[in-house]
Every structure is written in structure tokens, then in C-alpha cells.
Amino acid sequence: MAEFQKIKIDTVTEVAYRHLRDLILTGYFLPGQWLRERELTELIGVSRTPIREALRTLEQDQLVIAESRRGFRIPVPTAKEIRDFYELRSELEGMAAAKAAQQGDAGRMAEILQALDTAQASLDHEEILQVIGLNNRFHDLVAMASGNQSLCDVLGKLRTKVNLFRVLSWSGRRERPGETLRQHRLIFAAIAEHSERRARSLAMDHILDSLPLVLAGLNAVQANH
Amino acid sequence: MAEFQKIKIDTVTEVAYRHLRDLILTGYFLPGQWLRERELTELIGVSRTPIREALRTLEQDQLVIAESRRGFRIPVPTAKEIRDFYELRSELEGMAAAKAAQQGDAGRMAEILQALDTAQASLDHEEILQVIGLNNRFHDLVAMASGNQSLCDVLGKLRTKVNLFRVLSWSGRRERPGETLRQHRLIFAAIAEHSERRARSLAMDHILDSLPLVLAGLNAVQANH
């Protein structure tokens, strides 16, 4: 008999964490806004205990900032922070692409290719949210193809935080999923033909490509006070 | 009149976090051991709430592992995890060294040199703990000299976790602070003369140098069941 899958039961803390994270990443809160525990308990519908634990986790994700005896607030990113962040992510996505090219796991390659093709189909049908989701998945799959779990974990964290920068700077509105998809295809090609250096270089450039957009968005937001 | 320094008051949660972290990193708990909340409240002398918040933070540091409705336990590292981890850290320390060489901040360089000289003096006086502390500080200073705060943060986290691997594998006992210091001097020389590629390469090799020691320690621990 097949083994029974152990059912993972979500704790309220985990639900609260994901709920708050999604609220933050969709721009529900404004940059700099204080998150009052008691408001959050009403918003999420749970008690203070799981809210506080969820906030501690979000603090580690750098999606909120803890200030002693003041509470938690949404960060207000600076241009330098964003530049530093993109530089770091660029290096690590480059490493992931290079390692993936080195490994060349056939199964993973097929998965990535399928994600790209599905994204292309979604693009043709103008299902933009689908395309964006699959574009994110591309990076996930490449990280997994690197075979390095630590790298995968760190990149996952960075990718979560990059969404914060995007939403706080409204730059998500100006993305061009088609161009992104095109670059992903180039990176995949380099990985598939085991060109480590080329894969790294393309992946790094790909990340840095979106930096100006985010910085411009940040300026626009700040100009509006 | 000089401005009053805003006094940073530690919350109990933060104290509990540091206390637990230090206990973990000094090997007070065994790999795989469950951390019972009730025991921890007695051990640290605070109530469950701050203990649980501290554990959530430690979970993000990957110094403990949370299992739903089971609690938290000390991780049992595998050889692959350790290899992946060192590979990642090697890449990032290399990046930090390269960026530091690029920046060439004179003030930072002086700080690093001073740390190296102090470490040398401590070594001559056989103050081994001093030397180890200053050797860690070297990496911190190089990361700061890179000018990239995000990189600095991530490397800090990685450096914390590497201590867990060391203590869980007892490999700390076999370290040779003198050899480490010698390698640090070489890395510093490369940074000081703005040799980005050489600084990166030396820093990466330096990290990977200690990997076999940790892996050997892991095997030795596992052989003892």
C-alpha cells in the first residue's frame, strides 16, 4: 500500500505570517506605517500571541522593522539599500545560473523549459499574472537546479524582499513580462549548453536590468512626498 | 551641550535570544535535542512569550528547527548541507573581498590592518581566544569595507551559522589560528593593492580551506553515534 501523506496542519501563527506577508507585498500598508498589534489582531482575526510571532518572522525577512518598545513598521527603503540589494541578488542569481549550468540536471532542465513554454503560451493569451508567476518560478527552478540548498534558501528570501521594493516604488506597474521572458530564454540556453560563465553573466545582467526601473519608481514615490 | 545618546534598552526577548544563541553556539545542547519551552523558561528565567519569540528568530537563523506541534530542536547537519553552505559562504566572502578591493576605503583598510596586528600580538602572547575573536572580526571588517550593507547582513548570518557547524562537529578544537591569520594577511594585501580578482580568489579559497576539517569532525561525531 502506498504510504499515507502526512498532512501538514497549519498553525494560526503560520497563517497569520502568510496573511501579513501578502498584505505587505501587495502594498496594503504604506512605507513607514506602524503596524499596531491590536489592529492586526482584528484584521487577521487571531490573538496577539501568533501576531507577535509572525511579526518576528517578518522582521527576519526584513519586511518589517522592529523598534524597541515602539513596535513594528514597514521599512522606507533608500536608493542605496536597493542598489546594494540588487548587487547582492545579482551575484547570487549569477552563482545559481553558473552552478545550474555545471550540474546540468536533465529533469530540472525539462522543468525549466516547460515553465518557459507555459509562460510563452500565457503571454500569447495575455494572461499577465500567469506570466509574472511563471517568471518568478523560473528563478526558483534555476536555483533548485544549482543543487545548492543554502543558495536556494537565501535566494528565496531575497526574492521575497524584492517584491517589497517593487510594491513600495510602484515599479511593478511598468514591468514588461515579455522582455523578461525573452531574457529568461537566453539564460536557459546558456545553462542548457553548460556555458557557466555565460549563464552567470546573463543572469547577473538580467537582475541589474530591472534596477533602474525600481530606482525611478522610488524617486517618483518620494517626489509625491 | 552634546546630544544625549539615545539609550538602547534591551527587551527581554532580545536578551533571551542572545542567551539561547550563545548556549547553542557553545554546544550546550546536543544535535537533535528538543528544546522544551518549559525548561527554557527556567533556564533563562523569563516567561514563555519571549522564549517563543526568541525561538522564532533562532529558527530564521537556522540555529533551531521548528516542527509543527512538536516544538524546536537543534539541527543535525548533513555533509551535503555543510558543503552547500561553505560553497555559498565562499562565494559571498569572495564578493566582499572583491568589492572591498574595489572601494579601497582608507579608513576601513587601517581598521583591518590594526585588527590583524592586534591579532598577531595576541598570537605571540598565546592568547588564543583573542586571536579567534579578531580573526572573526577580520571577516566582519572586510564585509563592511565592501560598502554593501545587504552583503554584510547576509554574511553576518552565515558566519553565525558556521559556528553551529563547528561546535556540532567539534572541529573548533583543531583550528590553527596562526595559519588563519597568515591567510588573512594575504587577503588583506590583495585588497590593499586593489587586486579584485586576487582578493576574491584568495578569500574563496580561504573559506573552502576549513571545509575538510568540519567534514572530518562531522564524521568523527557520527562515528561516536
Added chain:
DNA sequence: AATCACGGTATGGTATACAATATACCGATA
């Protein structure tokens, strides 16, 4: 104008109660 005192508000922390669940133990049954 600068400083100080005061009070409101929110967090930080404790204690407690209870629900939910994992585990160990134990006995019944095949």
C-alpha cells in the same frame, strides 16, 4: 523659546487557562 511635568496610548512581559496533538504505555485481539 526652551524645559519640564503629566497623562494617554501602545508595546513589552507575565501569568494563567484551555484546546489540540504527539507520544508512550498498556492491554486486547488475532
Added chain:
DNA sequence: TATCGGTATATTGTATACCATACCGTGATT
């Protein structure tokens, strides 16, 4: 004997009440 099932116990997960304390705005006082 081995397996199944049930029960007791321990522990985490969650809610809640309560208090102490820090922060901040406000207004009086100098």
C-alpha cells in the same frame, strides 16, 4: 508474538487579562 487501538500524559498552540514601562504630544512654567 505482533499488531491494533485506546487512554493517559506531556507539550505545544492560542487566547486573554493584567500590569509595568517607554514614548509622545501637550501645555504650563520659567
